[in-house]
Amino acid sequence: MRGDICTICCGTEREVTVTCPLDCEYLQDAHRHEKPLPLDASHLPNRDISVNERLLHDQEELAAFLGQTLGYAALDTPGAADFDVREALDALIRTYRTLQSGVYYETQPDNALARTVFRKVQDAVAEYRAEEQRRLGMSKTRDVDVLHLLVFFQRLELDRNNGRRRGRAFIGLLNSFYPAGRSSDRANSGLVLP
Numbered sequence: 001m002r003g004d005i006c007t008i009c010c011g012t013e014r015e016v017t018v019t020c021p022l023d024c025e026y027l028q029d030a031h032r033h034e035k036p037l038p039l040d041a042s043h044l045p046n047r048d049i050s051v052n053e054r055l056l057h058d059q060e061e062l063a064a065f066l067g068q069t070l071g072y073a074a075l076d077t078p079g080a081a082d083f084d085v086r087e088a089l090d091a092l093i094r095t096y097r098t099l100q101s102g103v104y105y106e107t108q109p110d111n112a113l114a115r116t117v118f119r120k121v122q123d124a125v126a127e128y129r130a131e132e133q134r135r136l137g138m139s140k141t142r143d144v145d146v147l148h149l150l151v152f153f154q155r156l157e158l159d160r161n162n163g164r165r166r167g168r169a170f171i172g173l174l175n176s177f178y179p180a181g182r183s184s185d186r187a188n189s190g191l192v193l194p
Contacts, residue, residue: 015164019079022172031169034162044155046093051152055145062141063149064178065128066121070153071174073120080113082161082170087114089154092121096147 005018014020020027041047056063073088074080087109094107106122109115125146129139160170 015081015162015167017166019081019166020168022075022168022175028172031162031172034169036159037161037163039159044158045090046151046154049148049151051148051155055148056152059145059149062128062145063152065124066146066149066153067174068178069121069124070117071171071178073117073124074168074171075175076120077113077116080117080171081166081168082157083165083167084111084113085117085170086154086157086161087111088117088121089150089157091115091118093147093150093154095122096143096150099143100147 005013009018010026014027014030022028070085070089074085077084091107091109091114095105098105098107109118125141129141132139132141156173157170160173161167162169
């Protein structure tokens with residue numbers, strides 16, 4: 001439901017009890033002025049996985065695809081907030097870690113919203129690989145590259161999450177890089193394969 005709220009409620013209840021639309025100019029301004037919560041590198045999850053500029057450069061197309069997919073998955077899941085995306089990313093990372101050991105086992109989140117985001121990302125990656133197979137005769141996307149990029153997005157989410165229960169600063173960031181659309185728009189996207 002969209003509607004006006006008073007300035008006091010906007011300031012105190014924004015993304016706490018009120019789910020704000022991402023296109024709200026006041027929400028966007030608030031996100032621009034928020035001071036990120038300090039991150040302690042020693043407490044980051046998956047510290048054993050290296051994410052550097054070379055990876056992001058070498059896997060630029062896949063990174064853009066995953067970022068767009070995460071954004072779409074979150075926007076297409078009514079009620080999803082940054083914490084739901086965080087939980088989905090955690091489960092995706094655990095799933096891809098398991099694949100590294102040669103075992104196929106999906107670690108699905110208990111949270112229904114996170115599970116929906118998880119499933120949409122998994123389905124999109126499968127589509128991406130199928131499209132590669134169709135066009136190139138093989139899939140060049142490696143599980144290890146997907147894993148490392150998921151860790152990149154996990155760290156970005158941790159950095160951008162404003163700590164509010166209904167906060168969507170990370171989703172808004174993804175939306176600013178990959179403008180809002182629906183999953184069906186992905187079929188017409190140049191991000192699938194050049």
